Amino acid sequence: MISPETGWILLGALSVLWILLGIYWGRKAKSMDGFMLAGRNVGLAFGTATVMATWVTSNTTMLAPQFALELGVWGMLAYSTGAFGLLLFAPLARRIRSLMPGGYTSGDFIRLRYGKATWILFLVISIFYGFTWLISMGMAGGILMNAIAGIPYVTGMTIILAVCTGYTLFGGLYAVIGTDYIQSLIIMAGIVIVGIAVMNQVDLDSVYNHLRTNKPMLLKTLQPAAMMAVFNNLLFGLGEVFHSNVWWSRAFAIRSEVGKKAYILAGFTWLPIPVAAGFIALTSGALGINVTSPDMVGPLVAANVLGKAGAVVVFAVFFCSLASSVDSLLAATADLITEDIYRKMINPSANQRKLRKISSFIVLGLALLAWLVCLPRIGTLATVLFFAGPAVGSTIWPVAAGLYWRKANAKGAIWGMLAGSLAGLAAYFTLGWYTASLTGAAVSMIVVIVCSYFFPDNFDWRRLNEYHGDTAQKASSHVFH
């Protein structure tokens, strides 16, 4: 633990740093393409870093330890299957760029591929998911600052949301990607420092013996909930990446020739992080640390083992992992609402200045709404995040089949998402959160395959290129007047 004074100094320093960097990078965002998609010209290093840093969310640094504490060794591995989301999205990123060179959002794809009804349902799912993710991270910020520095939950949560909102407003995706790059370096360095320190201070034999005596199920191969969680988490990760505009916006922003490579590199770079983060949770019992809430175990153990100096590193790592995701989510969800709802449904003739203004209001509105929902701590991170699991899992097949199968059709997509979401929700409440995405994805897959077989479409891929390849003309129309 560090004192609240040290916590405040760290919090202030990191907040000022991100806001200043946001303003610096934000100066590049002179057009809507610049603000929303960083000029569609992000290279391999920045591309890999932003994908990796965004995937190292509070969910990795705080939820992976929770998985390990609740589900044991299987839980730790279950969390690391999230890497498949990035690895399998790599070929999709290339496909998306080639089919939609002027695209903006994942909503664009669903609208052009399946029509308006499916698009509306997809937007509901996507915005709902984005919001639960945002809430889980706001909560994580409050929990983290309370666990490490004793800063009250509401104060910590408020500050992290306010700082990320600030620099996202100033700089759009340029600022998000730029700060992600620095945040990913801090995260990687911090994880190495924490890992070495934990290995030096913890005796593996005593950890194993403590688990075998007091928490035997955490070591068992046949642990039912943990076994279910493996494929549930894998499919949740797939659904998250395949449908969310956070990842589509990066597919549009990263240069087409490096997009696939960036996603593969990010997937492999991310893979060991949840294993390392999860392992430290398993040491909590042997170290005699009482865990009062499972989602606090990661920061609690790290701060306890490393002492005050280590706690400063942990604080910085967790702050960066939270910030890199909150900013991405605010930017991508605001883009989705601005493009798909405001521009497509409400005001198609809006100019770029107006769109940017609307986008800023949406960022502010989202942050405010998330703050209100975060105020009462409504559950653990896992229960909050995985509540969106059924809907998220149900989007995998409509997206994947829609990108490769001409036969995939609106009937399959819409009924797949509806039936998958409902079946997944039933599993969430009757069996547990660790079955919800799996059930949603399975039901949706069956519906998409059956509908593609019985009601085949013959989709013309050229219809996805809404701007007929004239991205240059579109981009020039986005320069502020």
Next chain:
Amino acid sequence: MNFSLTKAISLKAIALTGLLLIAIRGLGADTIPALRPSTGAVSRDGHVKLVWQHKGSVPGNVYELQQAKNASFTDARTIYKGPDRASFVSGLENDTYYYRVRLNGHSWSETVRIEVLHHSMRLTLTLVAIGAVVFLLTAWIIIKGANQTVAERRD
């Protein structure tokens, strides 16, 4: 006169004793924490969160939480001793577990009974098999589609 005086003193003594008993009972209640599971009495995944509270909490209080496999706590094991007012217990095997907590060595709280009943292996393996099929088919359509796209570009 003497009789009325004795009667009055007796009544006062009874009243005072009553008040004293109420006070003692009240004081006693203040030292006995109320223990409850925040995750339900049946656990399907082998973990439980226990929370406890009592009136008049002050810094320096030490709570002791015990776990046992029988209601009489003959095999009791202290799983936490310290100032926190909650504890998360995980990795439990199928069984019935009993918990109780006390403050600064005073009387134990009421016992909480938790039944751990993991999902059946049949259901588990079915869901694992379904998950594997969904994943493999998803990977297959993506890899096949990506290869086809490359081949079409070459043609």
